[in-house]
Amino acid sequence: MTADLTLYTNPMSRGRIARWMLEEVGVAYDVVMLDYGSTMKQEPYLSINPMGKVPAIVHRGRTVTEGAAICAYCAEAFPEAGLAPNDDERADYYRWLFFAAGPVEAAITNRSLGVEPTADQQRMTGYGSYERVVDVLEQAVSAHDYIAGDRFTAADVYVGSQVIWGAQFGSLPKRPAFDAYIARLVTRPAYLKAAELDDAAMAPA
Known part of the structure; x- marks a missing residue:
């Protein structure tokens, strides 16, 4: 069964940030591995991130790029993980x-x-x-x-x-x-x- 969330990454990249975040929230996700200079710079990935950079996630049809944004997004999208800030934080x-x-x-x-x-x-x-x-x-x-x-x-x-x-x-x-x-x-x-x-x-x- 295809998950609602897909991670686009390369293991030698900032994609490791997104992978760590997804493991912290504990949700199922699919992974698409991309190569520098080839699939990362070609369609269909450029339709997801025109920068041709990783990481990116697609969650229920919506794309989030940039490591910090992915961390903040996942904390809010999966509040049960308890990783979003409380008022004091x-x-x-x-x-x-x-x-x-x-x-x-x-x-x-x-x-x-x-x-x-x-x-x-x-x-x-x-x-x-x-x-x-x-x-x-x-x-x-x-x-x-x-x-x-x-x-x-x-x-x-x-x-x-x-x-x-x-x-x-x-x-x-x-x-x-x-x-x-x-x-x-x-x-x-x-x-x-x-x-x-x-x-x-x-x-x-």
């Missing part, structure tokens, strides 16, 4: 979810590409400087056990993915606060299941 939830999707993503990408804005250019960039972004991210993950408080939410899937990958690939400096936050995330059953599925998808046939 909402401000930090949205603040840090979109901080990770905006300044953190941009700062890390630019640093990886060798793009370092000058002091004057930093006034024009949404993130200012890489160093300031890292310091603020460290403060955010140090304030509570989880990004919006004392409870894991969908925002931790996205923010946590950024921190986990940053530590793994060296795009974030090694700091005790990042290590402690990562340790709280990587033992979650949904994280382990998602990683297992994506790692298996990368294995040669």
Whole structure:
């Protein structure tokens, strides 16, 4: 039976964020694996995401792209999972979810590409400087056990993915606060299941 939800992904991509989120909400979903440079840049996928990027989900005929949006959407679409913010968590939830999707993503990408804005250019960039972004991210993950408080939410899937990958690939400096936050995330059953599925998808046939 075809599920109401389909994940379009590649196991070596930000699609791992969406996979983790779907495992957290615990709903059935189909998976379409796409290849860089071929199926990801061709129809029928371009009709789903004209950017030719993953991840994307289609849920009951509606498309959601962008990792942060997929996390927020799934938290609301599947409230029984308890991953949407409560009233006390909402401000930090949205603040840090979109901080990770905006300044953190941009700062890390630019640093990886060798793009370092000058002091004057930093006034024009949404993130200012890489160093300031890292310091603020460290403060955010140090304030509570989880990004919006004392409870894991969908925002931790996205923010946590950024921190986990940053530590793994060296795009974030090694700091005790990042290590402690990562340790709280990587033992979650949904994280382990998602990683297992994506790692298996990368294995040669």
